[in-house]
Amino acid sequence: MRPRAGSKALIREINEALVLDVVRAHRPVARARIATETGLSPATVTGITARLLGAGLLTETDAVRNTGGRPARLLDLGTDAVVAAGVRLSDTEAYVVLVDLRGEVVASHQEPLTSTRPQDVGEGIARAVGLAAASRPSSTLIGVGVAVSGVVDQQSGVVRHSGSMGWEDVALQRRLTALLETPVVLDSYVNSVASGLLLFDGRLAGRDLMIFSVGASLGASVVVRGRVHRGFSGTAGGFAHSSVGRGTGRPCHCGAEDCLETWASHWGIRRELERRGETAGSLVGRDDDVLASAADCLGTAVANAAKMFGPERVVLAFTPEMNVPALTARTEQVFRRQYAHGTTPPPALEIAATGPSGHASGAAYTVLAQLFTAGTSEAETTGARSTTLTVG
Ligand SMILES: [Zn+2]
DSSP states (O other): OOOOOOHHHHHHHHHHOOOOOOOHHSSBOOOOHHHHHHHHOOHHHHHHHHHHHHHEEEEEEEEEOSSSSSSSSEEEOOOEEEEEEEEOOOEEEEEEEEETTTTEEEEEEEEEOOOOHHHHHHHHHHHHHHHHHTTTTTTTEEEEEEEEEEETTTTTEEEETHHHTTEEEEHHHHHHHHHHHEEEEEHHHHHHHHHHHHHHGGGGHHHHHHHHEEESSSSEEEETTTTEOOGGGTTOOOGGGGOOOOOOOOTTTTOOOSSSHHHHHHHHHHHHHTTOOOOOOOOTOOOSHOOOOOHHHHHHHHHHHHHHHHSEEEEEEOOGOOOOHHHHHHHHHHHHHHHTTTOOOEEEEEEOOOOHHHHHHHHHHHHHHHHHHTTTTTTTSSSSOOTOOOOO
């Protein structure tokens, strides 16, 4: 095992992350502002920014800001030196995007998967990342984030359970690190979406949020003071497998019965339609008791979870196949009704659309986030800002 970098190198790494994070949050920004925000001396900031400019992580813009003294060129994040890859894994394909330091998607590739065997999936991901990276030969690939539907233990790099992949305890990170020879970070779909919001939506810095994704499967991300709360073994946010208590004995892919997943995920709705002998095609245009029950279960479960945690904002992110008014509008109604007689005000509710590219770029942001938090105790948490900064 390689020893940890020496303290001098570590301090340099942390200071560089502090500077990059201020540029990310306030871009384009003057060196004087960086010094104010980080508490570093102007001379130290000049040294660090020179190194980061040399490495291409920062770039000097043509804009100048005159703050009374000498006009100063503003700094922005460089777009060419490094890219991060994000992979959205499903049972049929690996959807890969490359993002630059500003979070812009600069390349993408969809690689069909022949099976969900971990070995085949690993090789498919490696092929897809290689093809995407080949389109940016001059940029250094700093790492690969992989979003998987299900319960993901990010710390140990293990997918604990994924219904769509049919996986239990798959050590995907170790497999991919060996294949790709670059750092690999795993996360759930919904935590990947959360990472993207936290990194590039300044409104959300340091806030308490809950983000729910509604798609083939259900997921929730619990964000405490701007950090994704993961819980023991990555199990936080596992509301998909909470019981709706209807006692109908619907079997779930997790082994339990009557989970919310069986009522309100696309997988569950499709299964119910098949059980009724209907061809489970698109849900667009449907408005029936199946979608009404889904919305009732979902709106109630989201409100129950939110009441327990007390977030100031709840984001309900629907994938395209679930983004139908009969579901989204009724879910919102049911959610609001749960607060109608309460003594606490409801959190702000945002209905959002998400999808494969959002999951994939979110996975890439979990990698990018580490550049802005390197060396700190928060490095493992995506999108977290350094606690020594007061910004925003
Ligand atoms: Zn279940």
